[in-house]
Amino acid sequence: xxxxxxxxxxxxxxxxxxxxxxxxxxxxxxxxxxxxxxxxxxxxxxxxxxxxxxxxxxxxxxxxxxxxxxxxxxxxxxxxxxxxxxxxxxxxxxxxxxxxxxxxxxxxxxxxxxxxxxxxxxxxxxxxxxxxxxxxxxxxxxxxxxxxxxxxxxxxxxxxxxxxxxxxxxxxxxxxxxxxxxxxxxxxxxxxxxxxxxxxxxxxxxxxxxxxxxxxxxxxxxxxxxxxxxxxxxxxxxxxxxxxxxxxxxxxxxxxxxxxxxxxxxxxxxxxxxxxxxxxxxxxxxxxxxxxxxxxxxxxxxxxxxxxxxxxxxxxxx
Amino acid sequence: xxxxxxxxxxxxxxxxxxxxxxxxxxxxxxxxxxxxxxxxxxxxxxxxxxxxxxxxxxxxxxxxxxxxxxxxxxxxxxxxxxxxxxxxxxxxxxxxxxxxxxxxxxxxxxxxxxxxxxxxxxxxxxxxxxxxxxxxxxxxxxxxxxxxxxxxxxxxxxxxxxxxxxxxxxxxxxxxxxxxxxxxxxxxxxxxxxxxxxxxxxxxxxxxxxxxxxxxxxxxxxxxxxxxxxxxxxxxxxxxxxxxxxxxxxxxxxxxxxxxxxxxxxxxxxxxxxxxxxxxxxxxxxxxxxxxxxx
Numbered sequence: 001x002x003x004x005x006x007x008x009x010x011x012x013x014x015x016x017x018x019x020x021x022x023x024x025x026x027x028x029x030x031x032x033x034x035x036x037x038x039x040x041x042x043x044x045x046x047x048x049x050x051x052x053x054x055x056x057x058x059x060x061x062x063x064x065x066x067x068x069x070x071x072x073x074x075x076x077x078x079x080x081x082x083x084x085x086x087x088x089x090x091x092x093x094x095x096x097x098x099x100x101x102x103x104x105x106x107x108x109x110x111x112x113x114x115x116x117x118x119x120x121x122x123x124x125x126x127x128x129x130x131x132x133x134x135x136x137x138x139x140x141x142x143x144x145x146x147x148x149x150x151x152x153x154x155x156x157x158x159x160x161x162x163x164x165x166x167x168x169x170x171x172x173x174x175x176x177x178x179x180x181x182x183x184x185x186x187x188x189x190x191x192x193x194x195x196x197x198x199x200x201x202x203x204x205x206x207x208x209x210x211x212x213x214x215x216x217x218x219x220x221x222x223x224x225x226x227x228x229x230x231x232x233x234x235x236x237x238x239x240x241x242x243x244x245x246x247x248x249x250x251x252x253x254x255x256x257x258x259x260x261x262x263x264x265x266x267x268x269x270x271x272x273x274x275x276x277x278x279x280x281x282x283x284x285x286x287x288x289x290x291x292x293x294x295x296x297x298x299x300x301x302x303x304x305x306x307x308x309x310x311x312x313x314x315x316x317x318x
Numbered sequence: 319x320x321x322x323x324x325x326x327x328x329x330x331x332x333x334x335x336x337x338x339x340x341x342x343x344x345x346x347x348x349x350x351x352x353x354x355x356x357x358x359x360x361x362x363x364x365x366x367x368x369x370x371x372x373x374x375x376x377x378x379x380x381x382x383x384x385x386x387x388x389x390x391x392x393x394x395x396x397x398x399x400x401x402x403x404x405x406x407x408x409x410x411x412x413x414x415x416x417x418x419x420x421x422x423x424x425x426x427x428x429x430x431x432x433x434x435x436x437x438x439x440x441x442x443x444x445x446x447x448x449x450x451x452x453x454x455x456x457x458x459x460x461x462x463x464x465x466x467x468x469x470x471x472x473x474x475x476x477x478x479x480x481x482x483x484x485x486x487x488x489x490x491x492x493x494x495x496x497x498x499x500x501x502x503x504x505x506x507x508x509x510x511x512x513x514x515x516x517x518x519x520x521x522x523x524x525x526x527x528x529x530x531x532x533x534x535x536x537x538x539x540x541x542x543x544x545x546x547x548x549x550x551x552x553x554x555x556x557x558x559x560x561x562x563x564x565x566x567x568x569x570x571x572x573x574x575x576x577x578x579x580x581x582x583x584x585x586x587x588x589x590x591x592x593x594x595x596x597x598x599x600x601x602x603x604x605x606x607x608x609x610x611x612x613x
Binding site: 019027137157 | 449452460465469568575590593601
């Protein structure tokens, strides 16, 4: 188990190197540089040259990248090229807002989605199933920014129940969490329904019922336990996506999270800040997926056995 | 030779060929039919807008007509520059369709090549391609899109590229796993035995037989690509103004959300209906192509 965790964490190194190289070089190729907005009419060509040297713009991009990564592996993510603030500080000051919103959204989404999915699977083929399937399809078809704006119009302007944005107090969580939570509900409910459907047909469920186990327990103990893995995967994917910061939802609700920080960094050609955000979110992404994989072992003793015997078969990504 | 009754009987009980069977199942799937109908209607709207709505007509400003509420003359109202939102929305359908189909074509072609090569050859090639795909997949999708548009510049073409590149890992993975399923079957062995080249085997034997999951992904990815592009436009990383792309229309409407919410309602509704149509068609296709999943 431990060996597996270490292997997965070591995998982070090539991921980070490639991802940061990709983003750094791409951002560097973008037309315009960060000093364009600093150049004024009064500056002499020498001043501009000095500015270019200060940002290493006179050297090849690979020099800047290596210098950046050298700093990174020494725990220094560098300074934002626009504001001059430390990238680490900017990221950390914005992160709690995104983390809290992500957790609230995931809990809201999962709590709603799993019962809906079970409900639909138990009534497969009936009008109830069709209704919930229709609801989840509409949910996955709605652009999140539009849903967010609709909720704003209804609950913040028409009936002034919740604030129209910002990040103060519990009531400010409601609308953004519903927006991103509903998006996740739609996807997770569909996943729950289809993985429950697979399990519900199994013989051991018929055996359980024949033994006289109450239906409630059949679902909870026998069926859901075996349907957990795909559901967990969907929730994990949802969480890792939220943690990267939903730029759209944070923009709609003026939420001071890392999604908006990244958008600002990219649009201002702030290479260090953008790269820092990408590296940090990729780390989070890989770690969350690792945690989800480890949770499989927690839910399913068969997978636990596989880790214990040490003969981990190569995971076939389907 | 066969008599008339024989022919009748054989027609009635004839086993449908693979394609006909799929078509039959698709025809009896209400969702797929509904999705298909909506897509045809949107295509007709697009055709109408190409033939009868000029770019000047939807971009010309008319200050006297500013921010009119919906009326018979302007069914969706007018925007802050006095432009008719109904015409602008109809005009915008072409962008979303182009982005959806174009973006998915890019990811499909590249994903199909990478995935089939990885799945067919296995070993080191497989490892290299799949690790590359994993790395590409660990950059948040949206961020990748923003960076690509920033690098290439804002235009329809670059938005299509951005949306297409972000879905490459997904198509690679799906192609690879369906190739893995088909690869070890006897007809592939037979093709190998008669001396077909690897490339020919991949594209004439393996890929066509593992196509179902890919077709399903294509259909539902078109919807996802449309949403993604609209979201990029909404944040200002899309087609530049004054092109009436739907995401951009919603973002323009956002400035008047208190006084004229109709500017937000209608373009968003069109995005939702279009994406919904592709999603239910995708669901129907999945049921038709894979009877196992149904019941």
